[in-house]
Amino acid sequence: MTTRLPLASRREVRRWALHTAAAHRREFSVMLGLFCLATLIGLAGPQLLGRLVDGVVEGTTSARVDLLAAAFVLVLVLQALAKKAARFRGRMFGERVLAQTREQLVTNALDLPLGRVEAAGTGDLLSRATTDLSRLDHAVRFAAPEILIAVVTVVLTSIAMIATSPLLALALLVALPLLVPVNVWYQRKIPSVLAWMLDRWGDVQSATHETVEGARTVEALGLADRRIRTGRRALDQAILGERRQRALQLRWLPSLEISYVLPIAALLLLGMFAYSRGWADLGTITTMLAYAQAMTAPLNEALFWLEDLQVALAAARRVLGVHPTGSDPKVTAVPRGRDIEVRDVRFGYTADREVLHGIDLTVPRGERLAIVGPSGAGKSTLGRLLAGISAPTGGSIRVGGTEVSTLADDVLRGEVLLLTQEHHTFSGTLRENLALPARRTGGDWTDEELLSALASAGAAEWAAGLPDGLDTRLGSGAYAVPAGLAQQLALARVVLADPHTLVLDEATSLLDTGSARELERSLNAVLEGRTVIAIAHRLHTAAAADRVAVVEGGRITELGSHQQLLAAEGPYARLVAAAS
Numbered sequence: 001m002t003t004r005l006p007l008a009s010r011r012e013v014r015r016w017a018l019h020t021a022a023a024h025r026r027e028f029s030v031m032l033g034l035f036c037l038a039t040l041i042g043l044a045g046p047q048l049l050g051r052l053v054d055g056v057v058e059g060t061t062s063a064r065v066d067l068l069a070a071a072f073v074l075v076l077v078l079q080a081l082a083k084k085a086a087r088f089r090g091r092m093f094g095e096r097v098l099a100q101t102r103e104q105l106v107t108n109a110l111d112l113p114l115g116r117v118e119a120a121g122t123g124d125l126l127s128r129a130t131t132d133l134s135r136l137d138h139a140v141r142f143a144a145p146e147i148l149i150a151v152v153t154v155v156l157t158s159i160a161m162i163a164t165s166p167l168l169a170l171a172l173l174v175a176l177p178l179l180v181p182v183n184v185w186y187q188r189k190i191p192s193v194l195a196w197m198l199d200r201w202g203d204v205q206s207a208t209h210e211t212v213e214g215a216r217t218v219e220a221l222g223l224a225d226r227r228i229r230t231g232r233r234a235l236d237q238a239i240l241g242e243r244r245q246r247a248l249q250l251r252w253l254p255s256l257e258i259s260y261v262l263p264i265a266a267l268l269l270l271g272m273f274a275y276s277r278g279w280a281d282l283g284t285i286t287t288m289l290a291y292a293q294a295m296t297a298p299l300n301e302a303l304f305w306l307e308d309l310q311v312a313l314a315a316a317r318r319v320l321g322v323h324p325t326g327s328d329p330k331v332t333a334v335p336r337g338r339d340i341e342v343r344d345v346r347f348g349y350t351a352d353r354e355v356l357h358g359i360d361l362t363v364p365r366g367e368r369l370a371i372v373g374p375s376g377a378g379k380s381t382l383g384r385l386l387a388g389i390s391a392p393t394g395g396s397i398r399v400g401g402t403e404v405s406t407l408a409d410d411v412l413r414g415e416v417l418l419l420t421q422e423h424h425t426f427s428g429t430l431r432e433n434l435a436l437p438a439r440r441t442g443g444d445w446t447d448e449e450l451l452s453a454l455a456s457a458g459a460a461e462w463a464a465g466l467p468d469g470l471d472t473r474l475g476s477g478a479y480a481v482p483a484g485l486a487q488q489l490a491l492a493r494v495v496l497a498d499p500h501t502l503v504l505d506e507a508t509s510l511l512d513t514g515s516a517r518e519l520e521r522s523l524n525a526v527l528e529g530r531t532v533i534a535i536a537h538r539l540h541t542a543a544a545a546d547r548v549a550v551v552e553g554g555r556i557t558e559l560g561s562h563q564q565l566l567a568a569e570g571p572y573a574r575l576v577a578a579a580s
C-alpha cells in the first residue's frame with residue numbers, strides 16, 4: 001500500500017504565487033506595467049474610430065480622415081510593440097520563477113525522510129518533479145501572461161467604456177447572470193477532478209518507472225504480462241480522469257463563450273434604442289462596439305489557456321506538496337553519549353499490520369551486536385529504525401539520550417549510519433560522489449581527506465589509475481564503476497561521515513566471494529573502533545560478535561553471546577543447527 005505525498009492546499013498555492021510576485025516585485029511590476037501600457041494604448045483605437053464616424057456623419061476634410069486613419073494604424077503598431085515587450089518580460093519572469101521552484105523542489109525532496117518517499121513510492125516524487133513541474137512551467141511561461149493580458153484588457157476596457165458612456169456600458173451587465181453561477185459551479189467541481197486526474201497520471205508514471213527499474217526481475221520471473229496489465233489499468237484510470245475533466249469543460253466553455261458575446265448583442269440593441277431617443281451619437285456607439293469587440297480576442301485567447309492554467313494549479317499543489325512538513329524540527333545538537341537505548345519499540349509499515357511488537361535492547365558503545373533470525377522476522381526493519389531512517393510507531397530509540405529519528409541529517413550521519421548492499425554511483429565526479437556527507441567542521445573536503453578515505457576503503461589504487469583523479473566523471477554515460485568498487489566508495493563515504501555506530505544490512509551479500517573477501521577486509525578496517533550492529537544473514541558472522549540478538553516474529557526472543565546461546569539450546573542453537 002502506498003501513502004502518497006501530500007498536496008499543498010489551494011491557500012498555500014495562492015500564498016506561494018503572492019510570495020513569488022512579491023519576491024520579484026520589480027520584474028513583476030515592469031511586466032504588469034507593460035501589459036497595462038499596451039492595453040491603454042489600445043484604448044485610443046476605438047476613440048479614434050468614433051471620431052472618424054462622427055467626422056464622416058457631421059462632415060469633415062479628407063486630410064482629417066487620413067490623419068485619424070494614420071493615428072489608428074500608429075496605435076495598432078505601438079500596441080503590438082508594447083505587447084511583444086510585455087510577453088518577453090512575462091517569459092523572462094516565468095523562467096526565473098521556475099528556476100527557483102525547481103531548486104526548491106530538489107531541496108525539499110532531499111529533506112524528505114527516506115521512509116516517507118519509500119512509502120509514497122518513488123514514482124510519486126518522480127512525477128511531481130518531472131510532468132507536474134513541466135505543466136507548471138508551461139503555464140507560467142505561456143498561460144499566465146495571456147490570462148493576465150485578458151484580465152488587464154477587460155478591467156481597463158470596462159473602465160474606458162463606463163467613462164465613454166455609462167448608459168451603454170450597462171450592456172456589459174447582461175453577461176453576469178450567466179457568468180457568475182456557471183463559474184461558481186465550475187470552480188467548485190474542477191479542483192478535485194484535476195487533482196484526481198493528476199494522481200492517476202502519477203500512477204502511470206510510477207507503474208512505468210517500477211517496471212523499468214525492475215526490468216530484470218520482471219523478465220526473470222516472467223512478470224511482463226502482469227506489469228503490462230498494471231500499466232494499462234493505470235492508463236485507463238488516467239484517461240478516465242481526462243474524460244471527467246473534458247466533460248466538465250464541455251458544460252462550462254459554451255456558457256463562457258456566450259457570456260462574452262452577449263454584451264455585444266445587448267450593446268447593439270441598447271445603442272439603437274439610445275440613438276433613436278437621441279441619448280447617444282453614432283460615434284459613441286461605434287467606440288463602445290469597438291471596445292466590446294476589443295475584449296473578445298484576449299478573452300478567446302485566455303479561454304484557450306485557462307485549461308492549462310487550471311491543470312497547472314493542480315500540478316502546483318502536487319509540486320508544492322513536496323516538503324518535509326508534519327515532522328517536528330530536527331535536532332541539530334550532537335548527542336552527548338554513544339550508547340543506544342531501544343525501549344518498547346513498535347513499528348508497522350501500514351496502520352493495520354505491526355511488524356515489530358515491543359523491542360527492548362541496549363547497545364553499549366563499542367559493542368559488536370549481530371541480529372539473526374528467520375526471513376521476514378523484522379531484522380531489516382529494526383536496522384532501519386536504529387539508523388533513524390523511519391521513526392518507530394511506538395516506544396523510543398535513543399542515542400546518547402536523543403531520539404535517533406529526530407536528529408538532523410548531518411548530525412545523524414555522524415552518529416548512526418546504515419550500510420546496505422545498494423550503492424548508487426551518482427552522475428558526477430569522484431569528488432562529488434565522495435563528498436556526499438557534509439564536513440562537520442564546515443567547508444569542502446580537502447584532496448588529502450578524500451584520498452585517505454579512499455585508502456581506508458581499499459580503493460586508493462583504483463582511484464590512482466583514474467584519468468582525471470578525483471575529478472574523473474563517474475556514473476551512467478561516463479566512467480563505469482564496478483559493483484565492488486561502488487561498495488568501496490560507500491565505505492569511503494562512511495569514513496568521511498565518521499559515525500560512531502554502523503548498522504550493516506547485507507552489506508557484502510551480493511558480491512562474488514573474491515570481491516566479498518576483499519571488501520570484508522576494507523570493511524573490517526572501517527569498522528575498527530565503532531559500534532557495529534550487523535544483520536547477520538550468514539550465521540558465521542554472528543559467531544564473531546560480542547552478543548547475538550535473535551529476532552523472531554517481530555520480537556527479540558534471545559540475547560546473549562554466541563557461546564551462551566549455543567549452551568542454552570534455544571532458537572539460536574536451532575538456527576545454527578539448521579544452517580550447518
Ligand SMILES: Nc1ncnc2c1ncn2[C@@H]1O[C@H](COP(=O)(O)OP(=O)(O)OP(=O)(O)O)[C@@H](O)[C@H]1O
Binds near residue numbers: 349350355378379380
Ligand atoms: N516496505 C515495506 N512495506 C510493507 N511491509 C514491509 C516492507 N518491508 C518489509 N515489510 C514486511 O515487514 C516484515 C519484516 O520484514 P523485514 O525485511 O524487516 O524482515 P527481515 O527479518 O529483515 O527479513 P529478510 O531476512 O528476509 O530480509 C515482513 O513481513 C515484510 O513483509
